[in-house]
Amino acid sequence: MNNVAAIIGGGVIGGGWIARFALMGWEVRVFDPDPEAERKIGEVMANAARVLPMLYEAPMPVRGAVRFVGSVAEAVEGAAWVQESVPERLDIKHRVLAEIQAACPVEAVIGSSTSGFKPSELQEGAARPEQIMVTHPFNPVYLLPLVEVVPGGASDAHAARAKEVLTSLGMYPLHVRAEIDAHIADRFLEAVWREALWLVKDGIATTEEIDNAIRYGFGLRWAQMGLFETYRVAGGEAGMRHFMAQFGPCLQWPWTKLMDVPEFTDELVDLIADQSDQQSGALSIRELERLRDNNLVAILRGLKQQEAAAGKLIKAHDDTLRGPLGDEVPLVTVRRVVPVDWTDVNGHMNEGRYGQLFSDASEELMTHVGADRAYIDAGNSYFTAETSVKYLNETHAGEDIYVTTRVVLGKGKKLRLWHEMCRAADDAVLATCDQFLLHVSLETRRSCPPLPVVLEAVERLALKHGEAS
Template identity: 60%
Template sequence: MAQVAAIIGGGVIGGGWAARFLLNGWDVRVFDPDPEAERKISEVLDNARASLPGLYDMAMPDEGKLTYHDTMSDAVAGASWIQESVPERLELKRKVYQMLQEHCAADAIIGSSTSGFKPSELQGCATRPEQIVVCHPFNPAYLLPLIEVVGTDANEEMLGGVADTLRGIGMYPLMVKKEIDAHIADRFLEAVWREALWLIKDGIATTEEIDEAIRMGFGLRWAQMGLFETYRIAGGEAGMRHFIEQFGPCLSWPWTKLMDVPELTDELIDQIADQSDAQSGQYSIRELERHRDANLVGMMRTLKARDWGAGALLNTHDKTMNQTGAIAERLADVSDLTKPVKTVERAVPIDWTDYNGHMNEARYLQAFGDATDRLMLIVGCTPEYIAEGGSYFTAETHIRHIDEVHAGAKIRVETQVMAGAGKKMHLFHAMYEGERLLATGEHMLIHVSLETRRASEPAPSVADPLARLAAAHAKLPRPEGAGAAVGVR
């Protein structure tokens, strides 16, 4: 039975929360008095469905059930997690908590998306203060993993469970040890924002120039290494101490107006708004979001390939989603040897598509290559085996493109072993979306010695499982199209 999350307030942040929970298999119940809420959340969900699954190399859970409710009391029925994302007015938030606590389960978590208020302020008029905890996300909440979690002495014991739930939906809970206005990340953002206002007011830079300085330089660096690790590297072999000794005196130089905030006069507001319109006004908000999401997916998948920063978190979440054994790693884990083996199950990410909106040719090869790698692992050609000097090299490949594949498609590859004796391994892969056949890929591989780079017999630890699987698959019908172009007579 699916877990239930209630979303109170379905604006930009609330809609992102709804998408994050829904796409991770939770049932989501939404309350928002805005008559346009359902349309707005639907549009956010469209963007999330096109982007979030592409971060992972495992199929995400089936979507939960999404419902909209006219009252908060109805929305929180059965919810174990309630996420409040109403406007940043303390009295409004307290009033919402009082109403929620009249109707929600006593052990439900009430997370607040507040970017500025401390949890002790939010708990001020609460019937059960221990239920309320700051869980501050970053937009878009369905893609960015950071969540600032801030509690008080009243709920210290339950914060571990809060963190576990957030990790379960692929997020990174940053446990803030002490209450502070605006938590941690927004304190940095506020400092940068103040300096940016002065650069514009003094005519030094436009909104576009400031954004270029961030996204073309240190923004990318910070995305994968943060502040202090970046500066540590800047110190060279001598490290952080040398960096501080060399650049520390700069802190006393009059470079910044950081502590002197300019007055937001009508003139300055108009100046900023006009420059921003000139910079980005040709795009709708949804277009900007789609560009943002595609760029984030590309960056984070690159980090994932390096198992670094946010990418390492994605790899961990992949493993979490495969704990059910959806994709076998050993022959012993294959439930039925008499059927083709499921070797890939994943969503098609945005960056796998071409100008036609289809999955491009190279990605078919990647998907079938991943299937071959998985089959090799299943029969014992593991990283350890390869390190000892044996592996398979692909000799021939033939791919048939049968039907269209689009971004977001949930695909699986089933692999049949056509032959597995001696030095040869002949595989036939079939790619499906549901029951619809999308493509087939046929691979002929030769076992080699990595020392001589010549064909060699596999060790028994690989030869025996492969032969066993090949014998079982020999009873299957020959797939249509097999042998068309891989040297089989």
Template identity: 65%
Template sequence: MKKAAIIGGGVIGGGWVARFLLNGWDVAVYDPDPEAERKIGEVLTQARWALPMLYDRALPSEGQLTFVHSLAEAVMGADYIQESVPERLDLKHKVYAEIEEANSKAPLGSSTSGFKPSELRAGIESGGRLFVAHPFNPVYLLPLIEVVPGEDADSSAIVQARETLASVGLYPLEVKKEIDAHIADRFLEAVWREALWLVKDDIATTQEIDDAIRYGFGLRWAQMGLFETYRIAGGEGGMAHFIAQFGPCLEWPWTKLMDVPELTDELIRKIGDQSDAQSGHLSIRQLERLRDTNLISIMRALKARGNAAGALISQHEETLPRPDHSAVPMITIRRVIPIDWTDYNGHMNESRYGQVYSDAADAVIEACGVNADYVASGLSYFTVENNIKYLAEAHAGDTCHVATRILLAEGKKLKLHHEMRRDSDGQVYSTCTQFLLHVSLETRKTCPPRDDVAQHMANLAAAHAKAEHG
């Protein structure tokens, strides 16, 4: 079991705790704030509900979370250290000096949104292993981490850090050159400045600005980004045509990006009042749940298409533990029910049971040798009949598993029985008896399976029958 040390337990620090802990790491937290344990506990409650829903396979068992009373105790023996203290350079230098005394080897990332590595490393003897690892809130869901090594970085520490971050489902984007605020926050700052002017000049309210983003370019950016979006806008001429057509607009005085409106009491009050009118009827916890629900649905939709953040989820999912296919009955599915599987009644939609049992059947045939190469050779199994019984409600966030028995494996015929249960109390949600036929993908007609597949199926069927009858 690996250990991560999290220094600073605010919103960002709590997100780091959740990201590591839910991916099976032991986590030690140091934060002198007497409310740190409560605050992190609230972040963890939301993260435990949200993060597992991204995947179609269960996350590893949680690591052990420990709140310690000293910084030295937190970093002692840690394999990775993440600092998320307030944005004060003097405070960060003090923290790094204490870390160095207790652990001078482990990669040390800083969540700073603005400072450069050269500024952070000043006076730190082991500064080469210190780098910027700037995340985005919520850290337990959003994958981007801006990794800024800077000059004089310890390359082996950076490689180790990137591998660590990727192993918990994050996307470490290496920023090749130091620059204030790195990459993403510079875009956010530009948009934020322009938004402040629009509010100050009474051109738009906070809600109108948010609507312009979420109903328009925000949706495009979520799956293509800036340049790819504009490449499409250029039509058949591509990016060159887009720049030729719209490039001159850059000289027009459309924006005030180089100026910032004075944050007077009047402007602060105006923004606060508009924001309260927009979403003041919801608590922070309710807004977090809404945000995470939407992010889960968007990212799972991208996962189905193998695009952007969704492709990253699929890659990480392949590293997660697989169900125990050697068990009798075979454990074919182990997962959390995601929010996008539920309907207006608040429970899992019946169409999703079909997906669960399809996935369970895939697990059986894959265990018997029906893999991508087998399908590429022109052979597979098709489901011809499902008999599903719905016995109890399944809700978003429930952890469940499917136990599968092979009832029949003779020639072209394969008959399975699935039982879907809730992990917490063993409640049976549903059962399914499923009949499949082996087919040729060329003729689209039934045919015998390959000998090795047929033999594997028969052996499993015999083992399942023996266990069923004692």
């Protein structure tokens, strides 16, 4: 099918869906009767366009067009994916889903962002219930990969297509096998939220103290190990069985009030709202979103470097975005956006990251000539012996950059590369790197000639690049 997505409802979640689809190369049609929808979604798109590319070392797909239309029918006509993100009222959802099905292709996936309704409730009275399912994301949709996919009565073919599309967007489709109110993640969050309300109401902790307990403690563990794996480690060498034996009995103790709900009075609302204003009211929502997104990028990139949790998912998706180098001279070895965790106290890219960037360019060149992962695993590689970097212009987070690479010497075990880092907006040269490498045996850790197939490719590039200079 085509890569056209229709987003019905452009609020916080709908706007995130628009950004995720568009930045991954899909054409997006949007219907939202709010007269301010285009402005609000534009702000979400700006946030997403700044940070999502920071997660990737590979170049992003060409951004898809976002078009605002005047009706549901116009939005969904010919669409491969339709995402319903209208208010959480079942009567509204039924009406909108009927409009969608009256105009969309029968093979299209219709996903609902609902956090509360089960798919069977959405499918009631539908012309084609097998087409409708829950695809519940998490805010911000353009950065957080989790999507709870609850097919219910949806067909296996539609569910499989949904998971395929979500994976291609860099997301993680969690297949919820059985219908349940609030799915999986929100049920868990609801329990934590309820306990937090009691702690504030009873004067045990403020909103800020509760947030600090999470972000300075177990929240960091959950981000990379989840709940059960965290407790497995807490059980020591004996693992989960020991943890359950040690802490299981305390579940009988009246520590928490998870089964009770505090009375939702005006006084409780005022107490929490006032504490929240005192905690972070100095920042606007947009400023808080920017801070949140910067922190998420840094955390996710840290996990990516370790190939753990959500970072492993992003690494795998990043690899799918990489294509082989072309035949141009010089070779464009890197195209990317500068991430926030590459900047220093001066507000520009740290000098150590230039070394990483030029190293990435060299690795792309190595792969191009056949000195790839398999070549290295077989005991051969190139080691850098010397580099000389010149910093010509400042580089800032969020800037699109690219690196060009020339082979200026390729003879025997010697390889010399000339890199230029440029700003994509105006092709200004930001930095250069003169890099000298030697081919080595990973068994002896000493220099040696490359294998013939790699040597031939290197010599061929050196000749070609020399002729073009």
